[in-house]
Amino acid sequence: MNTEKDDQGLPAEGRNSLRGRRCLVFLLAVPLLLFLLSVVALVLSLTLLKPRDPTVSVASATLSGISPQVTLFPVLKIELNVTLNIILLIHNRNHFSFRHGPGKSIVLYRGGQVGEAELLPGEIPARKSAEMPCRLMLEVDKVMAEDVASLVRDVLGGEVVVKSRTSIPGRVRLWKVLRRHVVATSECQYTIGVPAMTIQSQDCKYETKF
Structure with missing residues (x-):
């Protein structure tokens, strides 16, 4: 599937709307990914990676x-x-x-x-x-x-x-x-x-x- 050609086949208003939705998804996905990584790091630091006294x-x-x-x-x-x-x-x-x-x-x-x-x-x-x-x-x-x-x-x-x-x-x-x-x-x-x-x-x- 050629997304670029499909976008060009759409009216200008449609292309702008599609690009806007993609930007919105990207902006929402990045903070969510960072949040998930932070949760994983926190869990590891409290369990597996937590230093225990010999x-x-x-x-x-x-x-x-x-x-x-x-x-x-x-x-x-x-x-x-x-x-x-x-x-x-x-x-x-x-x-x-x-x-x-x-x-x-x-x-x-x-x-x-x-x-x-x-x-x-x-x-x-x-x-x-x-x-x-x-x-x-x-x-x-x-x-x-x-x-x-x-x-x-x-x-x-x-x-x-x-x-x-x-x-x-x-x-x-x-x-x-x-x-x-x-x-x-x-x-x-x-x-x-x-x-x-x-x-x-x-x-x-x-x-x-x-």
């Missing part, structure tokens, strides 16, 4: 080493050879990959740092989880001088309470164009039974910071 949690925690010992005579001596073995579980809830950089985990006794461990970087695929091992060795020589007496009492009393803090920075990539930087953190308190060398209780809190 989370880190403690899957398991065990102890290894030798039970702490205290010698009172002739010289006060504390033997501490304990390693806290933690399996961290990082869950990526996004529809896009989560790449995390080197992380860090520390262990504290009465607020003072007595051990630390570096966590390797990596990448977690969309909607997947990955385990990350972390070995924290408690170093007695890092116990603050004012806390030595408390450590002796705790060991003799059969319970030593320590805390671990873990920080894993990373970013969520959206089609390699948009990036959202996040830091997944966890803080746990462990009660270690002495001399049984068992974790009697565990209390953890998790958070994601921007």
Whole structure:
């Protein structure tokens, strides 16, 4: 069908009317198309494309080493050879990959740092989880001088309470164009039974910071 020839076969008034209707349809179609595209973009941003915070949690925690010992005579001596073995579980809830950089985990006794461990970087695929091992060795020589007496009492009393803090920075990539930087953190308190060398209780809190 040759529209141009058909238009030429019409009277001038008819041609103007036809062109007017076409312009009207075009003017109505463009805003409608833009509106539909905006609705689709809004739905995607609220569902599929909405960034979700990656989370880190403690899957398991065990102890290894030798039970702490205290010698009172002739010289006060504390033997501490304990390693806290933690399996961290990082869950990526996004529809896009989560790449995390080197992380860090520390262990504290009465607020003072007595051990630390570096966590390797990596990448977690969309909607997947990955385990990350972390070995924290408690170093007695890092116990603050004012806390030595408390450590002796705790060991003799059969319970030593320590805390671990873990920080894993990373970013969520959206089609390699948009990036959202996040830091997944966890803080746990462990009660270690002495001399049984068992974790009697565990209390953890998790958070994601921007």
